[in-house]
Amino acid sequence: MMRAVNPTLDYPILQLLQKCKSFTMLKQVHAQMITTGLILHTYPISRILLVSSSLSPLSYTLAILSRAPNPSIFLHNTLISRLAQSNLVKAALSLYDEILADPDLRPNNHTYPSLFKAFAAHQWFKHGQALHAHVLKFIYPLHDNFVQASLLNFYSRCGRVDIARYFFDQIMEPDLATWNSILSAYARSSGVSFSADPHLLDENTSSSLEVLNLFGRMQRSLVEPSEVTLVTLITACAELGALSLGIWAHVYIIKNTLSLNHYIGTALITLYTNSGCLGFARQLFYQLPHTDIFCFNAMIRGLAVHGRGREALDLFETMNQEGLAPDDVTMLAVMCACSHVGLVDEGRRYFELMTSFYGLEPKIEHYGCLVDLLGRAGLVKEAEERILTMPMKPNAVLWRSLLGAARVHGNLETGEVALKNLVELEPETSGSYVLLSNMYSFVEKWDDAKRVRQLMKEQGLEKAPGSSLVEVDGAMHEFLAGDRSHPRARDVYLKLEEMNAKLQEHGHRARTREVLFDIEEEEKEGALSYHSERLAIAFALVATDSCTPVRIIKNLRVCVDCHSSTKLLSLIYGREIIVRDRTRFHHFHNGSCSCLDYW
Structure with missing residues (x-):
């Protein structure tokens, strides 16, 4: 007859269980738990489920759960969490289905967070929405911060910042992880980039401004920022050119002896290059204890957009000498460097080397950079030929780049071809019409310019207003034209x-x-x-x-x-x-x- 025991963390078999390194050893400990009666208690079962899920076949782990005298919701939640963490999401969902099918079990606030986290990692938006409906059914009214935070993180990862913000606003006292989640949501929806689409720039600016507003609230709530928080903050400052606050974050890192790792290093390089402080960016880059591909990419790109094309190419060669293989982003920055200073031959060469030497297949962004390079140099017809012969369908960015080049160099024929394709792809975008109208105005073809403006009016389109941000005493001031x-x-x-x-x-x-x-x-x-x-x-x-x-x-x-x-x-x-x-x-x-x- 098995004797009853009082299972505690100090029980020798449980200590032995934590030392298991193989399936064979696990089975031996499992046998001892059976003979001592330890397996009859919920807590020891939860411990062996956790260890078994990483050492044994899934069928063995599920058998342990099915033979438990009282397979409670706690045990199911424990295994669902571990399976989801191990990326065995389908197995976790099957176990969740068992809960729904068992009249004696009911999901609770510990059932869902791990599933939402797994769905967020895979960006399974529809699955997450269905699971959200289950939350409302089984836990309504929802007042659990842990579940709300998991919903926030899920919608954040799936790009639904609006819904993520709704859940954030429901949480009375957000902890650091929750603050990081909502800040990261806005940072991801922004992204630091130079874009040909002014509407996209306006959206990015709004998201980055919200990061700064939220960070101010976080400071007032006395929650101390982590490295993740600071990377997000610095990234937003880089988008806005908010140099003063970005410098504050840099000083905070130094004063609090936080690690100047490659994540923070890359963010700071982007901040300084995006704020026009190329010297600071260089200094920081060469002081980093470790530079990876991301740091090099940020620095090469920074040099490129500041018109330091030759210096950017020299740094690219240094990267190669250090044994770092370039990726798509590197090659885009290198071609950008060539484009901004008119290094046409070098730009063509690097484009060809992507495939022949580096084994990288050019993406549409690389073709866009090549078209920009040729267009800036006045090689409008060659740029048009590249668009027409590329292996994928040209997008609006390429046609807009060609239209801009045609405008600058007075090639009306190519400009009209570009506009025709742009209207088919983006009939609602005003910028394309404005470019062509300006082109007609430039050569004093006023009737044609009026015709394009009339077409804009018929389509209900308005020109995107010019907007400029300037930082004064740490505050950002925005001005529109007039x-x-x-x-x-x-x-x-x-x-x-x-x-x-x-x-x-x-x-x-x-x-x-x-x-x-x-x-x-x-x-x-x-x-x-x-x-x-x-x-x-x-x-x-x-x-x-x-x-x-x-x-x-x-x-x-x-x-x-x-x-x-x-x-x-x-x-x-x-x-x-x-x-x-x-x-x-x-x-x-x-x-x-x-x-x-x-x-």
Whole structure:
């Protein structure tokens, strides 16, 4: 007759169970648990289920559970959690089905979190929605923070930030993991990139601003940030160019002796390159204790968008010498480096080397970079041929890039072909029509320009407004073209009048050929002077010290007139002006620009 025992953590057999390294040893311990009666108790069964799930066949583990004298919901939850962690999601779901089929069992708040975590990892959105319905059925009303946090994380991982935010707002006192989950949700929905789509840039900006707002709330709740929190925060700062807060995060890492690992290192490199501080980024890169492919990619990309093409290619060669194999992102950054400084032959060569030497199949993004490279260099017809002969269907980004090149180089025929394809792919996007209309305006084909504008009107499309962000004293200020809503609008427009007068004194003549409308020259000059970056510069000149660099982020490509006037303003006011537009950086200093007028 088996004797009853009082199972505790100190019981010798349980201690032996934790030392099991093989299935054979597990079976021996299992036999002892049976002969001593330990197997009759819930807690020892839960322990052997955990060990068995990693050492024995699944059938053996399930047999242990099925022979338990009281296969409670606790035991089922224990095994479901372990199976889900081991990526045996189908087995975990089968066990969950057993719970639903057993009238003596009912799912509880410990049943679901591990399943939601597994679904999030696989991004099984429909499965998760079905499971969410079960939560509402069995646990309603839902007041369990653990379940709410698991739902938040699931929807976050599946890209549904709106639903994730709903669950976050239901949690009274979020812990660090919950804060990290919602911050990461917004960071993932943003992503740091230079995009040809101004609408996407606006969405990214909104998501990154929400990360900063939430982090402020997190600080007020006295929850200390972790490395995960700081990476998310720095990434958002990089998207916004919020340099002051990004530097605060860097200082926090140093003061709290947190590890400057490659995750934080990569985020900081991106922050500094995206904020125009290329020197800081270089310094940090060479101080990192360990640099991996992600660090190199961030640094190469940073050099590329700052127009340091040759330096970017040199760093790429250094990476090769250190034995790091490039990936898709590396090659995209390398080709971007070639594009921004007109290294056409080198760009073509690296594109061919992707397949022939590095064994990487070019993706549509690489073809897009190649088209951009050729288009910038005036090789519009070759760019068009590349699009027409590529192995995958061209997307709107490629046709928009071709249209932009056709506009810059006055190739109306190619521009019309590009627009035709763009309208088929994205009939609701206004930017394509605006590019073609500007092209017609540039060559003074006003009737054609009006025809395109009429087509936009018929489609109910409006031009995306120009928007510029400028950081002053740690706060981000946004200006739209012609904006008068800023609290210091009066000061801004007074400074703008002064700027325009000084520009005229120094011989600046507004470049009005690309203004969209067939209006008088004086009106065109007025329209140009109210562009968003001009207002942002005026505000920065009013609100900052005369030695402080002016840093601006713009959602559209810098126009020719703003580019020429900003060069002159940097000379007139003795200020360094750094403008990040949708594709690259322009460093204006002492009357010249780092792009050397190639953009």
